[in-house]
Amino acid sequence: MRDGRLSANLLDWYDRHARDLPWRVPPDARRRGVMPDPYAVWLSEIMLQQTTVAAVKGYFHRFLARWPDVTALARAEDGAVMGEWAGLGYYARARNLLKCARVVADDLGGVFPDTLDGLRALPGIGPYTAAAIAAIAFDRPECVVDGNVERVMARLFRIETPLPAAKPEIRSRAEALTPRARPGDHAQAVMDLGATICTPKSPACGLCPWRGSCAALAAGVQSDLPARAPKKPKPVRHGIAYLGRREDGAWLVERRPERGLLGGMLGWPGGDWGEMPQEVPPVNADWRDPGVEVRHTFTHFHLRLGLRIATLPQDIQPKTGEFVTLHPGDLPTVMRKAHDLAKAALDADASG
DNA sequence: GAGTCGTGGAA
């Protein structure tokens, strides 16, 4: 079953072409026995879920500088972690990151589990991430199956079944390729291969260590795999955000509910987003339409967000939300877009 | 199994 030749080819390629990443211990150092900090591996893997390496790098450095170990992160305030995560997306990851850190710090003595089951039981750690941490941080022979692995296996073995139906076969193929020796490097090698050679569009098959074994390449269908089930069109939702700035410069914001879209993040008051925009001002004031709207696309819908802006008197008592000295970088992107437009309009009002 | 949950870069 196990194909030692393919595995050896891949590890040889990885020894020469491994990407240099801030959370990674390069293959030559691992050979000398150097292992990565499990905290750094965990942090990077959570950030990398559905997120590009380029987007993650800055966040990884800032988190590690601010919270150097899991105990420090566990002691952080919720709002500080959510603010530091702002802009990276999928904010349930940040909420679970903090939950996980507190379990590890409070119940596990600050030590990450080194087994698949132990890791899998922690908040925010699913099948992929548990296998990745076990393999990369602890060199356990676990099989990682992420989007890269799915694409590489679908091509290498010419699996024509569309995703997600093909997942069982893909996992079976990937497990058969996972070696007992250097499983951590193997896991990182398959993902590097998928990220740099076996890319979604126009793969660089001429540079691939598996070009001689790839069934899709032999048939010339590599760019058509993996096949995917057709996706549904995104509806358009409409909303209105109220951006009120008090005379002292504080902004009226509200903390969004823990569950759901942008859960736990700061946002602007306003009604729900739906077929029709809802006029729900958080306080009676001279709200003005700046004449511009925010357009933003989420995973499953397009948003057109109308704006209302006002300068609010110092002693005003809002029906909802609170006034804060705002750091725009603490806002999720859609809210920061609204802030930037509103600030420009309000500043123009003040100077004109 | 299917829906929810962000963002930005590339084509």
Next chain:
DNA sequence: TTTCCAAGACT
């Protein structure tokens, strides 16, 4: 401009 989709998890 629009679509695709990137180291998925949770419900």
